[in-house]
Amino acid sequence: MATGNSSAAADGAAPRRRGRAAPVAAAALLLVATVPLLFRAAGSDGVTPVPQLLAFLPWLSVPAGLGLVLSLAVRWRPGLFWAAAALIGTAASLLSYGTDAPPPRGPAVARLRVLTANLEFGRATDGLLAALRREKPGLVAVQECDPDRCATALASPEVRAAYPYRLLAGRGASEGSAVLSRYPLTPDGGVAGELAMPRAAVTVAGRRLRFQVAHPMPPLPASLDTWRTELGRLRDLAAARGPDPLVIAGDFNSSQDHAAFRAVLDAGLLDSARLAGLPRTPSWPARTAPVLGAQIDHVLTGGALRPRAARFLDLPDTDHRALLVDLDLHAGR
Numbered sequence: 001m002a003t004g005n006s007s008a009a010a011d012g013a014a015p016r017r018r019g020r021a022a023p024v025a026a027a028a029l030l031l032v033a034t035v036p037l038l039f040r041a042a043g044s045d046g047v048t049p050v051p052q053l054l055a056f057l058p059w060l061s062v063p064a065g066l067g068l069v070l071s072l073a074v075r076w077r078p079g080l081f082w083a084a085a086a087l088i089g090t091a092a093s094l095l096s097y098g099t100d101a102p103p104p105r106g107p108a109v110a111r112l113r114v115l116t117a118n119l120e121f122g123r124a125t126d127g128l129l130a131a132l133r134r135e136k137p138g139l140v141a142v143q144e145c146d147p148d149r150c151a152t153a154l155a156s157p158e159v160r161a162a163y164p165y166r167l168l169a170g171r172g173a174s175e176g177s178a179v180l181s182r183y184p185l186t187p188d189g190g191v192a193g194e195l196a197m198p199r200a201a202v203t204v205a206g207r208r209l210r211f212q213v214a215h216p217m218p219p220l221p222a223s224l225d226t227w228r229t230e231l232g233r234l235r236d237l238a239a240a241r242g243p244d245p246l247v248i249a250g251d252f253n254s255s256q257d258h259a260a261f262r263a264v265l266d267a268g269l270l271d272s273a274r275l276a277g278l279p280r281t282p283s284w285p286a287r288t289a290p291v292l293g294a295q296i297d298h299v300l301t302g303g304a305l306r307p308r309a310a311r312f313l314d315l316p317d318t319d320h321r322a323l324l325v326d327l328d329l330h331a332g333r
Helices: 001-044 050-054 059-075 077-093 125-137 148-156 157-162 221-239 259-266
Strands: 108-118 141-142 165-169 177-181 185-190 198-204 209-213 247-250 297-302 305-313 322-331
Touching: 001 050, 050 059, 050 221, 050 247, 059 077, 059 148, 108 125, 108 247, 108 297, 108 305, 125 148, 125 157, 125 322, 141 209, 141 247, 148 165, 148 177, 165 185, 177 198, 177 209, 185 209, 209 221, 221 247, 221 259, 247 322, 297 305, 297 322
Parallel strands: 108 141, 209 247
Antiparallel strands: 108 322, 141 177, 165 177, 185 198, 198 209, 247 297, 305 322
């Protein structure tokens, strides 16, 4: 009789343990989803791991959904309300961020095609060359242009004939950047950073515009402060841009879910991909995009430039997708 009672007690203890474990597991999953959402709502990128999780904000619905399933399974009412709030918060955050383009002043005087591509230490140089031949952009921002493959290829007679104006900066495989142009350009300084971010003054249809390469450090735990500082410098450039049209193109290592990137947009710039109907099309990592990823490669414009169309291009041998944007340059300021 005692043995039977002990067996029954043991059999009853197992469901109780599972019943206690399920709410704990649900709470852990819901914390993963909720903490980044709270920072997003507060307009802050927080500390590690919040910036890294914010890059994949749409996918926070996965832990929130799993938390909902577990809460349903054990009828944990607080978890049900918590999961519902997390899913609603995620859905609300998916709305694209930024202002609509105001009506341009004056007619379009030129159409300009811009390409930005991160070559992952120069490995995608051949893919870039193929894209240049196929798409024929007028202005190109290149990140991670290494001195051996990329810089050598850009100095070839074929590329020089198509792009007689260029600007190279940085020496290492990750630090190197380049500007290629079919239009006359002069060096125009740059934004200080660990990775080269040169700027050129370009003359298009008799008008001067400024073309800035963006490549701030990624928001890794060891470089989080640098990431914020460098995005802040890009914001300061946008805020003090003056009357000349401005293009900032490159790998921003940040998405619209990062407060530091939204501050750049708030300085009066337009996100070309968003205005072309691609507000959340992932550009990184290329191996899982467009199914899974984050849009961290951008072409931002200010002044008399208006985006007309945008496409993401898959280049071989890089973890980034390239972004091709068509712009109208208007006569007004």
